[in-house]
Amino acid sequence: MDIEQKQAELIDHFLEGTENSFCLDVLRLFAHGTWSDYKSNAGRLPQLVPDQVLKLKQLTVLTLAEMNKVLPYDQLMQELDVTNVRELEDFLINECMYAGIVRGKLDQLRRCFEVQFAAGRDLRPGQLGNMLQTLSNWLDTSDDLLVSIQEKIKWADSTSELDKKHQKDVEYRVEEVKKSLSLKADIDFRGHEEIYSEPGGVMDYEEDRSRPKRYLDPASIL
Numbered sequence: 001m002d003i004e005q006k007q008a009e010l011i012d013h014f015l016e017g018t019e020n021s022f023c024l025d026v027l028r029l030f031a032h033g034t035w036s037d038y039k040s041n042a043g044r045l046p047q048l049v050p051d052q053v054l055k056l057k058q059l060t061v062l063t064l065a066e067m068n069k070v071l072p073y074d075q076l077m078q079e080l081d082v083t084n085v086r087e088l089e090d091f092l093i094n095e096c097m098y099a100g101i102v103r104g105k106l107d108q109l110r111r112c113f114e115v116q117f118a119a120g121r122d123l124r125p126g127q128l129g130n131m132l133q134t135l136s137n138w139l140d141t142s143d144d145l146l147v148s149i150q151e152k153i154k155w156a157d158s159t160s161e162l163d164k165k166h167q168k169d170v171e172y173r174v175e176e177v178k179k180s181l182s183l184k185a186d187i188d189f190r191g192h193e194e195i196y197s198e199p200g201g202v203m204d205y206e207e208d209r210s211r212p213k214r215y216l217d218p219a220s221i222l
Helices: 003-015 021-032 035-040 050-067 073-080 085-097 127-197 202-210
Strands: 070-072 102-107 112-118
Touching: 021 050, 035 050, 035 073, 050 073, 050 085, 050 102, 050 112, 070 073, 073 085, 073 112, 085 102
Parallel strands: none
Antiparallel strands: 070 112, 102 112
16 A cells, blocks of 8 residues: 555545545545536535636546547536537637647537547546556557567568578579570680681681682693
């Protein structure tokens, strides 16, 4: 048990049932109550000053935002004692969103406030067990997700290694083909060079064909 919880229990013990018990009720109201809670118990609670009313209405918006992410205008106007949409939207913008306690979108067409973020409030009695269970479930889900991510990383690394090996094999084969083609071209070139350089080869034959031919005169034989 932490110190703050112990202090709260001591306060409850000493104030409960005394003439100052209303102070404990006010403390509980601002810890986890709403404007509706105040109106229901206004007869035994002190009258709130304007700043306290504003604070309690802000806390009421937080409580509603914890329960649902889409808050209808009609519900908000009823919970906050607001008479029209313009007054409600001004309150949500100026007193809630600008104050940083909530963020969201005002949907005038659908007449609702879409909650994107809401600050936390003190836990109500009995909420601690539910929160611990929620956190435990979140932790289990995170562990499962971490295992899944690690498996995907291993698969990606393995695939990358196979791709690198395949690329090296392809590059090796390409180099072998280049060497083979280069060697064949060199052999062909040397073969042609030998043919043209041999005595009586193609060049001699061509030269012989280019020389004028001598004809024998039959009369010179006689």
